[in-house]
Amino acid sequence: QSVLTQAPSASGTPGQRVTMSCFGSSSNIVSNAVNWYQQLPGTAPKLLIYSNNQRPSGVPDRFSGSKSGTSASLAISGLQSEDEADYYCATWDDSLNGWVFGGGTRLTVL
């Protein structure tokens, strides 16, 4: 049982915009920045979004993040086949004094 809650799956067709959410609580998402990671099959996670809505160098602007209250969202516009991956949200939890992750959302590009 993950501290942060994500829907297990999402899907979209090429070119479409998809959104996935991450739900937490006052001790984590409300208090701290949310990061998003993309994990392609058989590879290590890659930082996609940091500090709620910032993209590391090299991440396309098709990827965007936002946060409001106890939830955060990742949006992918102009969906491409190579976006098919698992997406994880993460943030610091002040009560646990540690990092917490969502269970991940598996994105399928139809």
Added chain:
Amino acid sequence: QVQLQESGPGLVKPSQTLSLTCTVSGGSISSGSYYWSWIRQPAGKGLEWIGRIYTSGTINYNPSLKSRVTISLDTSKNQFSLKLSSVTAADTAVYYCARYYDILTGFHLWGRGTLVTVSS
């Protein structure tokens, strides 16, 4: 550029201690103000943070694993290590080492991961 590489036994017997090392190449583990972490992922499941050690030596562990985990830093070898005692099959996972600057920036650098199987 800085890279991380995990190493250690791929098979550990139940009740024994799992020991892994993360070697930092392309830069000094002592330079900068970074947190060095271990994260694991059982097959087909999500990510679980194990713990972190700061460049200064300050350490934090996941409360659910705290009684069994030890993370240490060896600046002379440019490595940091993980020890997890009294392992069971539930500890079978891919173990990643990772680095972050602060909680705003997230884990911007990851190793490739190493699979550790707990089995007799």
